[in-house]
Amino acid sequence: MAENTPGDMSEAQFLTIAEVAARMRVSKMTVYRLVHGGELPAVRVGRSFRVREDDVNEYLRKSFYNAG
Secondary structure, three states: OOOOOOOOOOOOOEEEHHHHHHHHOOOHHHHHHHHHOOOOOOEEEOOEEEEEHHHHHHHHHHHOOOOO
16 A cells, blocks of 8 residues: 655545634634635635645644743
């Protein structure tokens, strides 16, 4: 069986902008800003965007900080 490589998308789970916004509890416009600003990688499918679930988790992990 082939080993998963960083470029392998066969197991990737993609989310819509609305799903990302719901998961992050922000507006869709905030997600669009993150995508257009290059902070959150996305794939364009037709006229819409899809974001890998792993990229959302990584963004949240990097954004987390301990207040206090």
